[in-house]
């Protein structure tokens with residue numbers, strides 16, 4: 480099978496999974512967006528998915544992403560940065576991407592704001608729902624203060640929340656998703672313009688159905704769409 484056919488089949492399987500998960504919990508499937516996580520995958524894959532109608536792509540590694548963004552400049556793609564943010568990369572991220580999912584501290588938000596030109600950058604706050612010490616993400620306790628700080632920054636547009644839970648069991652995962660949804664509703668209630676706070680980025684290949692049943696509006700799918708990634712060491 481050629482690569483384009485393979486990607487087309489994977490995309491159809493994911494689309495069906497999203498529709499079924501939505502209908503199982505009485506949600507409109509159109510309220511859930513697929514973010515294609517293309518890290519480590521060649522721009523030819525992105526081009527083929529674009530030809531099939533996919534428009535949003537997520538990347539984790541800044542330099543790799545910037546190379547692909549430049550290569551595919553003529554295509555109407557919405558680029559999402561979903562990797563860990565180092566301060567010295569904020570300028571590139573702010574100028575090359577349309578969305579950033581992983582903002583977890585004020586200093587980073589402020590640097591992104593300073594570097595942004597043109598339309599405001601769409602921002603999601605990454606929340607550390609498991610409170611794992613090793614992980615990025617603001618703690619639920621500090622979330623509100625960070626949201627308020629971001630509202631004040633003119634070149635950023637706070638759109639919602641994101642999490643990368645690291646569960647030991649299905650129950651833990653469900654609890655983490657419920658917690659993020661609860662925090663989302665809380666912040667939305669306080670948001671000066673709640674209608675623009677509309678995105679809950681939650682769910683990956685292994686928990687797409689669960690995340691949708693808990694209210695996700697954007698699922699970030701890599702493996703199920705592109706196939707397994709090579710171990711990072713070999714890249």
Ligand SMILES: *Cc1c(COP(=O)(O)O)cnc(C)c1O
Nearest residue numbers: 516561683684685699700701702
């Ligand atoms: C790699 C990655 C994904 C995609 O994960 P899969 O399990 O391959 O679907 C989603 N979100 C983030 C933040 C990632 O780094």
